[in-house]
Amino acid sequence: MSPGRRDLHVRPRGHDRLAVARPLATQALGLAALLALADQALAFTATLTPSAPRTIYLQIGNGTFNGGNYTPIKANGQPAGNPAKNPTINVVSVSVPAASVGNSTAQAMTTNSAAANSFWDGFAYCNLPQQLYIGGFYRTTGAGGGTISVIATVPASLIDGAGDTIPFSQISWTSAGNLDSGAEPFPAGSFSSGSLNVGSIGQNQWAESCWTFSYKNTVVPAAGTYTGRVLYTLTAP
Amino acid sequence: MRPLYTLSFCIIWLAAAPAHAKTVPIDDSGTLPYNAALAMRWQEPQPRGPSRQQMLGTLQLRVRLNVAPWLRHIGRIYLVLPAQQPGAMTVSWTTQGRLLPGQLASGGRTLVYAGPFTTPFIEDMVQLTIAVDGRRMLQSYPVNFRFEMDED
Numbered sequence: 001m002s003p004g005r006r007d008l009h010v011r012p013r014g015h016d017r018l019a020v021a022r023p024l025a026t027q028a029l030g031l032a033a034l035l036a037l038a039d040q041a042l043a044f045t046a047t048l049t050p051s052a053p054r055t056i057y058l059q060i061g062n063g064t065f066n067g068g069n070y071t072p073i074k075a076n077g078q079p080a081g082n083p084a085k086n087p088t089i090n091v092v093s094v095s096v097p098a099a100s101v102g103n104s105t106a107q108a109m110t111t112n113s114a115a116a117n118s119f120w121d122g123f124a125y126c127n128l129p130q131q132l133y134i135g136g137f138y139r140t141t142g143a144g145g146g147t148i149s150v151i152a153t154v155p156a157s158l159i160d161g162a163g164d165t166i167p168f169s170q171i172s173w174t175s176a177g178n179l180d181s182g183a184e185p186f187p188a189g190s191f192s193s194g195s196l197n198v199g200s201i202g203q204n205q206w207a208e209s210c211w212t213f214s215y216k217n218t219v220v221p222a223a224g225t226y227t228g229r230v231l232y233t234l235t236a237p
Numbered sequence: 238m239r240p241l242y243t244l245s246f247c248i249i250w251l252a253a254a255p256a257h258a259k260t261v262p263i264d265d266s267g268t269l270p271y272n273a274a275l276a277m278r279w280q281e282p283q284p285r286g287p288s289r290q291q292m293l294g295t296l297q298l299r300v301r302l303n304v305a306p307w308l309r310h311i312g313r314i315y316l317v318l319p320a321q322q323p324g325a326m327t328v329s330w331t332t333q334g335r336l337l338p339g340q341l342a343s344g345g346r347t348l349v350y351a352g353p354f355t356t357p358f359i360e361d362m363v364q365l366t367i368a369v370d371g372r373r374m375l376q377s378y379p380v381n382f383r384f385e386m387d388e389d
Contacts, residue, residue: 043383044268050374051276141374
């Protein structure tokens with residue numbers, strides 16, 4: 001009930017109104033009693049307000065949570081740790097022996113990422129240095145569009161100092177994490193130049209996988225150090 | 238024979254009275270906080286599990302019900318959650334024993350007391366938890382509760 005309704009109480013108006021005959025006075029008392037009864041028909045109210053309703057977090061390789069992992073949830077209902085920015089750009093690499101270059105024997109790649117544990121619960125999820133952690137979550141109220149995708153922006157080639165190239169499509173990955181079962185949110189795939197959807201995160205879901213990269217080794221490039229950078233983007237509506 | 242006729246009328250009237258048991262809102266204006274702000278938090282997500290769409294909020298209330306009109310009578314008190322925005326909600330609560338713990342879905346009511354009223358007020362500390370689909374939480378929503386009496 002709004003406070004304003006309390007002002008509806010019938011109030012005495014003065015001595016001249018007291019001079020009415022008894023039946024009228026009884027009616028007035030009856031009206032007052034009814035109004036008072038209506039005022040007692042109360043209801044307490046809880047105003048629900050969504051707290052921190054929109055959050056997205058994406059981690060490729062190293063990431064940062066301040067204050068602990070996301071779980072266990074604290075007594076006040078908030079996550080134990082909070083996601084923070086981490087500027088690290090991790091490297092996945094392989095050195096192919098000269099005698100093996102272009103022999104079509106895939107070469108396992110390794111990462112310099114230090115992210116073995118999931119920030120969801122601290123579980124040792126990825127195996128280093130073979131695997132690269134990819135994960136995140138997406139929180140929003142409203143319909144939210146269901147899922148959002150992680151988009152990789154991939155150059156056409158890796159390039160060395162002399163301008164020689166290796167197609168990015170020479171690199172592929174498998175996807176698994178310790179104790180995983182079922183489909184991975186970021187499944188196995190291989191790079192192709194342009195924008196590449198590498199997986200999705202359901203609304204109000206934590207999604208994570210561990211990627212093991214491999215170099216196909218089906219081309220014979222000039223000797224050198226070839227580099228390229230893939231940019232991963234998570235966008236919420 | 239007029240006196241006898243009158244007497245039989247009175248007997249019939251008294252016998253019929255219990256069948257007219259009615260439901261009356263209870264004055265709960267002594268409840269604190271009376272208009273509570275409740276921050277709804279996300280139920281924690283799970284990796285690779287189903288999406289968790291629920292938001293939860295917990296509220297500590299000192300419920301104070303004015304049952305003076307029913308003093309030395311017997312009745313049943315219900316907590317009522319009328320159907321309202323933001324849609325389907327579930328409420329559960331614990332008490333310190335004066336009222337009954339329970340749960341409730343919007344549009345329904347649940348018994349919180351049954352028995353005689355020996356004091357003008359019933360008071361208890363109630364911890365109330367509200368769960369709502371976060372996809373419906375587009376803004377803040379005032380959610381109204383009420384206590385009502387089924388008079389015996």
